[in-house]
Amino acid sequence: MHDRQQRTATLDPAGQSDWRELREQGHRMLDDMFDYLEGLGGKPQGPVWQPIPASVRQQFREALPRQAGSLAQTHQTFMQSILPYAAGNAHPGFMGWVQGGGTPVGMLAEMLAAGLNANVGGRDQIPLDVERQITHWMRELFGFPSEASGIFVTGASTANLIGVLVARRRMLGAEVRSHGVQNALPRLTAYTSTAAHGCVKQAMDVAGLGEDMLRRIPINPDGTIHLPSLNAHIAADRAAGLQPFAVIGNAGTVDMGAIDDLTALADIAQREQLFFHIDGAFGAMAMLAPDLAPRLAGIERADSIAFDFHKWTQVQYDAGFILVRDGALHLDTFAAQEKTYLERAERGMAAGSPWPCDYGPELSRGFRALKTWFTFKVYGAEKLGRMISHTCALARYLQQRVEAEPALELLAPASLNIVCFRLRPPAQASGMPAQATADTDTDEINRRLLVAIQESGIAAPSSTRINGHLTIRAAIFNHRSTQDNIDAMLDAALRFGSALSVAPSAAQSAAQSASPSESK
Numbered sequence: 001m002h003d004r005q006q007r008t009a010t011l012d013p014a015g016q017s018d019w020r021e022l023r024e025q026g027h028r029m030l031d032d033m034f035d036y037l038e039g040l041g042g043k044p045q046g047p048v049w050q051p052i053p054a055s056v057r058q059q060f061r062e063a064l065p066r067q068a069g070s071l072a073q074t075h076q077t078f079m080q081s082i083l084p085y086a087a088g089n090a091h092p093g094f095m096g097w098v099q100g101g102g103t104p105v106g107m108l109a110e111m112l113a114a115g116l117n118a119n120v121g122g123r124d125q126i127p128l129d130v131e132r133q134i135t136h137w138m139r140e141l142f143g144f145p146s147e148a149s150g151i152f153v154t155g156a157s158t159a160n161l162i163g164v165l166v167a168r169r170r171m172l173g174a175e176v177r178s179h180g181v182q183n184a185l186p187r188l189t190a191y192t193s194t195a196a197h198g199c200v201k202q203a204m205d206v207a208g209l210g211e212d213m214l215r216r217i218p219i220n221p222d223g224t225i226h227l228p229s230l231n232a233h234i235a236a237d238r239a240a241g242l243q244p245f246a247v248i249g250n251a252g253t254v255d256m257g258a259i260d261d262l263t264a265l266a267d268i269a270q271r272e273q274l275f276f277h278i279d280g281a282f283g284a285m286a287m288l289a290p291d292l293a294p295r296l297a298g299i300e301r302a303d304s305i306a307f308d309f310h311k312w313t314q315v316q317y318d319a320g321f322i323l324v325r326d327g328a329l330h331l332d333t334f335a336a337q338e339k340t341y342l343e344r345a346e347r348g349m350a351a352g353s354p355w356p357c358d359y360g361p362e363l364s365r366g367f368r369a370l371k372t373w374f375t376f377k378v379y380g381a382e383k384l385g386r387m388i389s390h391t392c393a394l395a396r397y398l399q400q401r402v403e404a405e406p407a408l409e410l411l412a413p414a415s416l417n418i419v420c421f422r423l424r425p426p427a428q429a430s431g432m433p434a435q436a437t438a439d440t441d442t443d444e445i446n447r448r449l450l451v452a453i454q455e456s457g458i459a460a461p462s463s464t465r466i467n468g469h470l471t472i473r474a475a476i477f478n479h480r481s482t483q484d485n486i487d488a489m490l491d492a493a494l495r496f497g498s499a500l501s502v503a504p505s506a507a508q509s510a511a512q513s514a515s516p517s518e519s520k
């Protein structure tokens with residue numbers, strides 16, 4: 001091939017001077033991201049989130065670019081039209097759902113992983129050992145035996161699915177892999193609480209077992225699974241000729257951060273010979289915090305644990321993990337019997353079996369372990385644990401403030417780092433005789449209040465339902481959040497709330513005129 005042809009075919013810069021230009025542009029891009037991250041801790045803080053103008057959205061409706069474009073210009077588009085309109089979970093005012101904030105170290109590690117472009121499905125390469133290192137650390141953290149296996153997945157949704165598939169394999173034997181579940185009789189049933197994340201139900205669906213076969217057991221007022229109901233349901237299912245096969249405990253529910261009595265669940269699983277899986281999506285990482293870890297007692301007895309590094313431990317998206325006590329069973333659930341194309345060897349690049357692709361459905365995989373490894377190496381488990389404890393302290397502070405405000409009502413106390421509250425029904429708040437304010441009205445006022453807070457850019461809580469009531473839910477996951485962010489969110493809630501109670505449309509304009517910097 002001619003040199004010239006080669007030069008035009010490759011996607012790398014053509015020569016030294018092009019490389020120099022790329023290098024300079026790359027440094028500018030890196031600096032822009034450092035500026036962004038540094039700015040998140042500064043004052044005044046920009047908006048957490050802002051509504052997206054139609055003109056911005058329009059830029060992402062163009063035809064396939066046929067011709068080369070400029071990196072510098074494309075980066076400018078990123079700075080102007082992408083960066084300001086993300087959900088804002090890196091921002092300290094972000095308190096919605098369950099999301100991590102990321103770290104500068106994770107960002108840099110992600111860049112290194114991208115440069116290396118390792119495909120960690122298999123082969124004898126050290127990135128697999130980095131991933132195995134994380135498995136070692138997690139065995140240590142959760143008190144799991146040396147036979148325990150683990151792999152990175154996108155997130156806890158996939159990790160929970162893998163947990164259910166391993167449990168299914170244990171119950172139905174190797175045949176389930178060739179025959180499927182079409183003829184499986186008796187029908188299998190699994191158990192979790194009504195507070196479980198929706199992905200658990202979905203896992204039953206995807207595993208071919210059926211969502212209805214997931215028995216959703218009522219919860220106690222504190223959000224934990226009601227054990228007598230669990231026992232009764234298992235007994236009733238057995239009496240009806242069904243086959244209970246798994247119990248799924250929650251270590252940190254999405255609504256309230258409740259942790260089931262994991263020791264009791266382990267006892268029940270043992271007695272009933274059920275596979276004991278735990279959805280510890282965020283809560284499992286509380287093991288890093290000495291003041292919280294005792295509340296997870298019993299987690300060391302689980303058959304598998306699903307969790308995310310991208311939530312409380314702030315690793316860049318995505319970084320979910322599944323840890324399985326019986327590594328051989330895990331392997332039997334996924335490893336292919338015939339490996340012609342992916343044949344293994346004692347030496348050479350095909351050595352080092354088993355590979356990650358033997359522990360899950362994915363073959364090509366990114367190097368998620370690297371950013372997680374960097375995060376633990378650079379910050380250390382103790383500092384991560386202190387940060388986790390600190391978010392819980394902020395949640396307790398928020399709870400105190402809510403309790404001190406007559407206009408607000410606490411709907412769920414801060415079990416961990418999540419607080420649920422709402423604006424009281426207007427009649428109650430103003431001390432008027434308790435008149436039946438329709439609950440739908442209170443829901444509607446709180447729904448508007450939530451939108452007003454989000455659109456103000458001051459903070460971004462989300463919502464959920466507690467006992468059927470719509471509630472504002474502040475989940476403090478971001479390591480950058482401070483007491484100031486809590487105060488700003490609550491002050492905004494009170495300000496917009498009082499406007500809403502007077503005239504529902506007034507809050508909208510109050511929110512529009514408030515700028516984030518004015519919130520302090």
Ligand SMILES: *Cc1c(COP(=O)(O)O)cnc(C)c1O
Nearest residue numbers: 098155156157197254281282308
């Ligand atoms: C976030 C979460 C999930 C889903 O995890 P992803 O990482 O988003 O796939 C499942 N369960 C709980 C309790 C969660 O908090």
